[in-house]
Amino acid sequence: MEILDQFGVKPILLLAQIVNFIILLLVLKKFLYKPILKILEERKDKIAEGLANAEEIEKKLAQITEDRDKKLEQAAKETKKIIEEAIASANQIVAESHEKALEQTQKMIAKSEEQMGLEREKLHQEIRGELAELVALGLQKTASKTLTAKEKEELSKDALKEFEK
Numbered sequence: 001m002e003i004l005d006q007f008g009v010k011p012i013l014l015l016a017q018i019v020n021f022i023i024l025l026l027v028l029k030k031f032l033y034k035p036i037l038k039i040l041e042e043r044k045d046k047i048a049e050g051l052a053n054a055e056e057i058e059k060k061l062a063q064i065t066e067d068r069d070k071k072l073e074q075a076a077k078e079t080k081k082i083i084e085e086a087i088a089s090a091n092q093i094v095a096e097s098h099e100k101a102l103e104q105t106q107k108m109i110a111k112s113e114e115q116m117g118l119e120r121e122k123l124h125q126e127i128r129g130e131l132a133e134l135v136a137l138g139l140q141k142t143a144s145k146t147l148t149a150k151e152k153e154e155l156s157k158d159a160l161k162e163f164e165k
Helices: 002-007 011-143 149-164
Strands: none
Touching: 011 149
16 A cells, blocks of 8 residues: 555545446446447448438339330330331322322223214214215216115115225
């Protein structure tokens, strides 16, 4: 104890300080250290939860990006398909229009040819009639009124037959 006295340490005060230190340590541990550790643990849990949420959000974002890319690709394919169908449909409509126009043109040509044939036949009939009159007149003048009406008609018919050949 002498050594303690030489250094100016009094054992009772030292013991009181040790007891005070232990009491202070227990009080701090109970009222300050445990709540601080609890707060730190809660923060640690929140940070871990935040990191887990961030990872989950990143996964969801990657999935959403992948889904979006797939949908965009699918939309592009559908758009391309629709455009190809529209082009094919337009080509078909154009082809059908050409066919209809060709058909109508052919019908018009056929109708015109038929009409021309009818006109030609009518013209031939008119010419035959006039020719028959001319032949009859010519025969009448050459035969000088000695032919009967029946003979004139027969001669006209014969002349028309010869003319038609």
